[in-house]
Amino acid sequence: MPHVIIACSASVAAIKIPDIVSQLINKNIDVTLVATEASKHFVDLEKIKNDFKINVVTNEHEWSAWKYRGDPVLHIDLSKSADLLVLAPLSANTLAKISNGICDNLLTCIVRAWSVSKPVLFCPAMNTNMWNHPITERQINTLISWGYCLIPPIVKTLMCGDHGIGAMAEVESIVLQIFKSLNVDSS
Numbered sequence: 306m307p308h309v310i311i312a313c314s315a316s317v318a319a320i321k322i323p324d325i326v327s328q329l330i331n332k333n334i335d336v337t338l339v340a341t342e343a344s345k346h347f348v349d350l351e352k353i354k355n356d357f358k359i360n361v362v363t364n365e366h367e368w369s370a371w372k373y374r375g376d377p378v379l380h381i382d383l384s385k386s387a388d389l390l391v392l393a394p395l396s397a398n399t400l401a402k403i404s405n406g407i408c409d410n411l412l413t414c415i416v417r418a419w420s421v422s423k424p425v426l427f428c429p430a431m432n433t434n435m436w437n438h439p440i441t442e443r444q445i446n447t448l449i450s451w452g453y454c455l456i457p458p459i460v461k462t463l464m465c466g467d468h469g470i471g472a473m474a475e476v477e478s479i480v481l482q483i484f485k486s487l488n489v490d491s492s
């Protein structure tokens with residue numbers, strides 16, 4: 306059974322996580338959901354855990370699993386055990402951190418410890434002005450230069466009321482790209 310990590314940061318698009326997870330588990334894909342602290346404002350992690358019976362982890366789990374030398378190190382174990390890493394949604398903040406090698410929470414430590422020989426999909430989601438800021442393109446290009454696959458944002462009326470580019474790609478496009486990366490039949 307393929308194992309996918311969905312790494313969720315704090316964009317409002319995180320409300321789409323249950324849709325993504327449900328389509329993956331319907332194909333017998335093993336899903337671990339990793340959530341940043343701020344993303345908890347957008348997703349009900351307990352509900353996802355109960356509804357889908359998947360592994361849901363946050364910073365708290367990283368530190369409660371490790372007390373002494375020899376104890377498991379969650380970000381290392383997860384980065385070794387999974388086949389595919391999906392950064393969805395990817396906030397401007399977490400994009401900036403990843404592109405600079407910063408690893409100050411469970412999600413960014415998994416990315417930092419992820420072998421560059423394994424696939425990564427990333428789905429940025431942010432306000433139009435944030436997306437259009439020149440720093441964004443530089444950071445996106447950095448991730449692309451490492452072989453990460455961009456699932457580009459789309460034009461939409463955003464939650465803030467602005468209309469423009471920056472919304473996370475449609476769930477269908479993300480799920481199809483996941484199936485393709487894992488050689489899972491999408492029909």
Ligand SMILES: Cc1cc2nc3c(=O)[nH]c(=O)nc-3n(C[C@H](O)[C@H](O)[C@H](O)COP(=O)(O)O)c2cc1C
Binds near residue numbers: 316396397398435
């Ligand atoms: C209501 C609300 C919606 C937000 N939506 C987004 C968003 O869509 N994209 C984004 O990059 N940041 C968004 N932010 C800002 C991030 O949540 C903020 O930068 C946060 O520190 C990101 O944390 P993380 O990257 O650790 O998850 C939003 C903030 C609020 C209060």
